[in-house]
Amino acid sequence: xxxxxxxxxVVVGSLPPVADALPVRAFERAxxxxxxxxxxxxxxVHGRGHSRxxxxxxxxxxxxFAVMLDAVLPFALDEGxxxxxATKWRAGxxxxxxxxxxxxxxxxxxxxxxxxxxxxxxxxxxxxxxxxPGAAPDWVQSLSAxxx
Numbered sequence: 207x208x209x210x211x212x213x214x215x216v217v218v219g220s221l222p223p224v225a226d227a228l229p230v231r232a233f234e235r236a237x238x239x240x241x242x243x244x245x246x247x248x249x250x251v252h253g254r255g256h257s258r259x260x261x262x263x264x265x266x267x268x269x270x271f272a273v274m275l276d277a278v279l280p281f282a283l284d285e286g287x288x289x290x291x292a293t294k295w296r297a298g299x300x301x302x303x304x305x306x307x308x309x310x311x312x313x314x315x316x317x318x319x320x321x322x323x324x325x326x327x328x329x330x331x332x333x334x335x336x337x338x339p340g341a342a343p344d345w346v347q348s349l350s351a352x353x354x
Contacts, residue, residue: 228336232281239278240292242333243271244299249330249349252307270337302329310349323349 229235246268253261279292306329309322327349334346 231285232278233285233287235278236275236282236287236292237295238336239271239275240295241299241302242336243268243275244296244301245303245329245333246271247296248300248303248307252303267334267337271333 229238246264250261250264250268253264275292275296279287282292283289303326306322306326310319310326313319313322327346330346330349
């Protein structure tokens with residue numbers, strides 16, 4: 207348990223000032239970290255499949271969120287979160303991005319495609335802003351254009 211406390215202290219202590227906006231309760235933080243890990247993993251897989259951007263940074267960010275999740279998950283479990291719930295949160299983030307990418311790339315309605323692209327950028331920016339406030343990677347802006 208001491209190991210988990212030290213790991214969580216290191217993670218929380220290394221977060222930028224915007225981390226004050228993070229939820230206070232461990233299960234809420236675990237939800238955010240798992241969802242962002244899933245979102246970024248899905249985006250990286252899509253990026254590799256379509257050669258849209260260098261996915262190394264998205265992979266690194268996904269790993270960063272996974273590490274933060276691992277640090278806070280024992281405390282979330284102590285708060286009553288069932289085993290396996292983090293996997294569902296992560297899958298939810300993945301699915302959310304997959305649907306938005308599909309709507310952006312394949313919708314015949316341009317307005318719907320544009321809305322999906324904007325929501326996708328927003329979801330990814332919500333995650334990147336937690337660890338890089340005000341300094342979103344350039345590839346986040348490239349999310350507005352559908353895959354050709």
